[in-house]
Amino acid sequence: MINFFLTLLFFTILFSHQIVDIPSWKKYFRTSYIVNESHDYGLGGYFRVKRTTRYTFKDLRVYLHFIEGESYKKIRYKDSSKFREWESFYNYTTVSIDQNSKIGVNLRYHGNQGVGLFVKDFKNGHINTEIGLAYDISDYLNDSAKTSYFKSGIYWDQKFTDYEVKFEIENYKQITDVIIDDLSRTEILLEIYFPIQNNLRVILGYEYEDFNSSINSINSSIFLSIAYYDVLNMGKLKNQLF
Numbered sequence: 001m002i003n004f005f006l007t008l009l010f011f012t013i014l015f016s017h018q019i020v021d022i023p024s025w026k027k028y029f030r031t032s033y034i035v036n037e038s039h040d041y042g043l044g045g046y047f048r049v050k051r052t053t054r055y056t057f058k059d060l061r062v063y064l065h066f067i068e069g070e071s072y073k074k075i076r077y078k079d080s081s082k083f084r085e086w087e088s089f090y091n092y093t094t095v096s097i098d099q100n101s102k103i104g105v106n107l108r109y110h111g112n113q114g115v116g117l118f119v120k121d122f123k124n125g126h127i128n129t130e131i132g133l134a135y136d137i138s139d140y141l142n143d144s145a146k147t148s149y150f151k152s153g154i155y156w157d158q159k160f161t162d163y164e165v166k167f168e169i170e171n172y173k174q175i176t177d178v179i180i181d182d183l184s185r186t187e188i189l190l191e192i193y194f195p196i197q198n199n200l201r202v203i204l205g206y207e208y209e210d211f212n213s214s215i216n217s218i219n220s221s222i223f224l225s226i227a228y229y230d231v232l233n234m235g236k237l238k239n240q241l242f
Contacts, residue, residue: 026050030203032225034067042067044223055082057090067102067221074098080116088118092130103211103219109137112151125158134172136183147183148176164193174212182212193227201227 032044044065051058057080065072080092093113099105114132134151153170168189174182188208193201203225211219 022053024052026052027230028227030225030227032065032203032205032223034065034221034223036067036219036221040068040070042070044225046225046227055084055087056080057092063098065221070100070102072098072100072102090116090118092116092132100219103209106138111135112149114151122158124160125156127154127156129154146176147174149173149184150175162194166191166193185209185211199229201229203227 026048027050028046028048030044030046032046034042034044036042042065044063046064047062049060057078059076059078061074061076063072063074063076074096075098076094076096078092078094080090082090091114093111095109095111097107097109099107112132112134114130116128116130118126118128120127130151130153132151134149135146136149137146149172151170151172153168155169156165156167158165166189168187170187172183172185172187174184186209189205191203191205193203195201203223205223205225207221207223209219
């Protein structure tokens, strides 16, 4: 399985191309009211900058959650490129740094890389799936030991007349030797967007993490957010950098 995946990853890198194309920028900012599975309440913030062309996707996200004395902080960057010969396929790389006091994650560095496939395109949406290899360094400032995983995921984005739905399921299956804890996990995200004005959305969402072994094996929350699009005018920055 690993040798097959490494061979597939080699060919995806070999046949991928960086295409000169006109970029499209989107910016988002959210403030959220959060309730977790223990009925604790808190607030959250979210900032995102996304740059897309026909063949490329670059995405930076920042998360901040504070619930009853616990905190969750995360910075995540994803870069992916479609193959010019087979536009339904793409390769991707994701890196992130996060800290979650509730489940005992102390400044974890995470990375994953693999291939994706657009399974189904709709008039106003799509379904895509990904497989890849991932790793964590649970306390990367003090420890260089890595925990490796096989990562799989399926993603659905769809716009309807009066609302928009985003649904994601990701699974990380640990493939290195389990010394103390099995760190395999499943992550689920469901978001429903309701437009208010051109740049405003109300978002009702649900987040879920199920760990095989942790201080709290299940970490879930429901949130209600107000999202504002195009917060920053990045025209000058875009012209300077690209």
